[in-house]
Amino acid sequence: MIEELLGRRLIFVTGKGGVGKSTISAALGSLAARRGLKVLIVEVDGKGDVGSMLGVAKPSFKPQLVAENLWVMEMDTEAALAEYLRIYVKVPFISKFPGLGKIFDFVSTAAPGVREILVVGKLCYEVRQNTYDLIVVDPPASGHVISQLGVAGDVGELIQLGLVKNQTEWMLEILADPERSVALLVATPEETPIEEALDLAGRIRTETPVHLEGAVVNRRFVGPLTGVETDVVDEIRNLAGSVAGLAEVLAASDLYARICDRHDRNLAFFVDQLGSSFKVATVGEYFGALETPKLVDEVAEVLEVELW
Amino acid sequence: MVTNLLDTLLSRERIFIVGSGGVGKTTLSAALAVAAAVERPISVLVVTVDPAKRLAGTLGVAALANSPRRVELPELSPKGELWAASVDMKSAWDDLVHQFSPDLATSERILASPIYHNLSAKFIGSYDYAAVQVLAALTADDRYDLVIVDTPPSRNALDFLDAPARLREFFSSPLLALLTLPRRTRLFSAATRPFYLVADMVLGSAFLTDVTDFFADFAKLAPGLVEQSRSFSELLTAPATGFIAIAAPYGPSVDEAHHLLEALRTRKLNALAFLVNRSLPGWLFTPEAAKARIWLEDEAPALLDARLAQNPKLAAAIHRATSELAFTYQQFANAHARELLDALRDVGIDLFEVPIAEFELDSPTALSALVASTTMVASRAGG
CATH class of the missing domain: 3.40.50.300 (P-loop containing nucleotide triphosphate hydrolases)
Incomplete structure (x- = not known):
């Protein structure tokens, strides 16, 4: 049930670029907020999509209120580091040293896991702080999310001492608890995105401690005239000879139906591969016909019905 | 064609x-x-x-x-x-280490490092370099x-095409030089001392030593990697x-x-x-078809009702068929790539x-x- 999903503390919305992860994150967040939960949406890849969908062009590290019960923030590793040092390393003089952020930033581009652990650490910290009921994370595309979700374990192995070592333990506890943290997979019903989503699902299951809760298949074509009595369809087709332009409208509908069939077959394959107990929700294709605030509302309504 | x-x-x-x-x-x-x-x-x-x-x-x-x-x-x-x-990122990196290490001891140290193992298998950015x-x-x-x-x-x-330039930037950074200073010097350098004090506390000195030792070795690959990335940039x-x-x-x-x-x-x-x-x-997207779409919404239901009058059960189906056809067509028209x-x-x-x-x-x-x-x-x- 949807209460169960929205009752988690941390939802990672994963998937490849271009499948509509940001739309799903924004819709999920606003759905939860509308149902009375205090929600924080965290944008990790810095693209600003979720923010602009919710009316904030450039979200900041400090969460901004965008609607009732709904906050948006953008992850910023340098700000996360500063916050971390302020909270845990009580050496104000040193943490204000001007070059420190720069050196850490440099180390984090190369040293394994430093950047990732700051990101995941901030998310888990917010879970522990209990300021929000639900945190929805819009992470960067596919491959990168694996290193983020798996980082607490990896860093735990790499680092044997120090503050971070102790912290990876409680972080892992949060991430590995399916009652608190889950991943949602977003895909589109085209062939290669389905293949990649299956690949990502396998990697989330084997390489990260986070429970994969289900998938949202986005941008699915939903067929016109399916289930309509043939008498009616035949009668409309008969009129194509006498109404100019109707033949084109019908041809468009037929093309649409063939693409729907293809999407249905891809979707069936996807469900089959993931196992029948795996939960899949679908959202239709909007063809860019709706502007973003409207689109987010609309998708939120669909999710409210579709989500298990 | x-x-x-x-x-x-x-x-x-x-x-x-x-x-x-x-x-x-x-x-x-x-x-x-x-x-x-x-x-x-x-x-x-x-x-x-x-x-x-x-x-x-x-x-x-x-x-x-x-x-x-x-x-x-x-x-x-x-x-x-x-x-x-x-x-394949892992084997690409292994090949690079073999190819560009100045000596066998260096390549063996790099390949055995847990830092290298994680870096080459998992973390952001390293994929692009391997691919290049x-x-x-x-x-x-x-x-x-x-x-x-x-x-x-x-x-x-x-992003990917900029990877060669980022790699060169990484190896030419003064920060890399500071981080790979000999351990004694590093503690007394005014520039890096605060970093090491904090990093020691946060990451633990063992990890820090692992990282800096790894970079000291890794930096030896720089001439080969930089040369290859430069020729790749030229090739682009x-x-x-x-x-x-x-x-x-x-x-x-x-x-x-x-x-x-x-x-x-x-x-x-x-x-x-x-x-x-x-x-x-x-x-599919002609002015006639656009008119036919409006006709489907405005006139077709009544016309079809009359034609199929003998079967009143079809009224709902008629309404659904005409409105769905019109809606689908409009969605398709919106999606057309003309713009x-x-x-x-x-x-x-x-x-x-x-x-x-x-x-x-x-x-x-x-x-x-x-x-x-x-x-x-x-x-x-x-x-």
Whole structure:
């Protein structure tokens, strides 16, 4: 049930670029907020999509209120580091040293896991702080999310001492608890995105401690005239000879139906591969016909019905 | 005409396929490579620089690796031959370490380091560098007449192409020099002392020592890596290299398309063509059809009711059928790529329309059919 999903503390919305992860994150967040939960949406890849969908062009590290019960923030590793040092390393003089952020930033581009652990650490910290009921994370595309979700374990192995070592333990506890943290997979019903989503699902299951809760298949074509009595369809087709332009409208509908069939077959394959107990929700294709605030509302309504 | 598209491809020795995530780069890279190998008596290599390795499935081969494998196309009676490869990050990095270490002891230390193991297998950024190095070798291989490269998905379509420059920046950074100072010096340097004090506390001195020792060794690879990345950068701008951009027709695509072309131009990369993927057939969108849509909503229900009057149970079906047909048609009309095509018509590159697939794109035959149904909308020469 949807209460169960929205009752988690941390939802990672994963998937490849271009499948509509940001739309799903924004819709999920606003759905939860509308149902009375205090929600924080965290944008990790810095693209600003979720923010602009919710009316904030450039979200900041400090969460901004965008609607009732709904906050948006953008992850910023340098700000996360500063916050971390302020909270845990009580050496104000040193943490204000001007070059420190720069050196850490440099180390984090190369040293394994430093950047990732700051990101995941901030998310888990917010879970522990209990300021929000639900945190929805819009992470960067596919491959990168694996290193983020798996980082607490990896860093735990790499680092044997120090503050971070102790912290990876409680972080892992949060991430590995399916009652608190889950991943949602977003895909589109085209062939290669389905293949990649299956690949990502396998990697989330084997390489990260986070429970994969289900998938949202986005941008699915939903067929016109399916289930309509043939008498009616035949009668409309008969009129194509006498109404100019109707033949084109019908041809468009037929093309649409063939693409729907293809999407249905891809979707069936996807469900089959993931196992029948795996939960899949679908959202239709909007063809860019709706502007973003409207689109987010609309998708939120669909999710409210579709989500298990 | 598909001939135009093949001519565009064959005007260069190397083609990079670029575009933002989800527009169909991998599928079209494979499709173009299959079409070129089928139609022309040449040797074609397609390389996917995509960690997800989806190309193998599409081409119907079991797996792909850094070294190219032959893809048989028995059903298509090809005039040429097709090869395919994919970047395997771990083995690419291992090869680089062997190749560029100054001595055996260094390479053994690097390969045994847990830091290296994690860096090469998992973390952000390292994939791009590995890919650059594998591509540098493959695209310079003159066994292939044409190399088509499927670039990785990223939020900025060209991030990957900037990887060589980022690698050089990394190795030339004064910060790297500071971090790899001998341990004694590092504690007494005013610049790094606060960093080490905090890092010790946070990360633990053992990890820090591991990191700095690793970088001290890793920095020894710099001359080789930097040299190779420099020649790759030169190769990207060489006259024999071309770029084909892919866009999908709906969403905020016009701005993105312009942005992509601009980004290619500022990097002095040869933009050859734009492919608008998943395009809907233009003949569906006539003024008559737009009127028929309105007719479906306004007049058709009453007319159909009269015609099928003998069966009142059909009233609801009539209402549903007419409104769904009208709605679907309107959605399709919104999705038509006309706006994007018009915007790209006069930008001075070849413009092609790849139709939306009605069949599964899961075999070389299907890919070849997709290229065959691609049409040219405008050419560089204009018109």
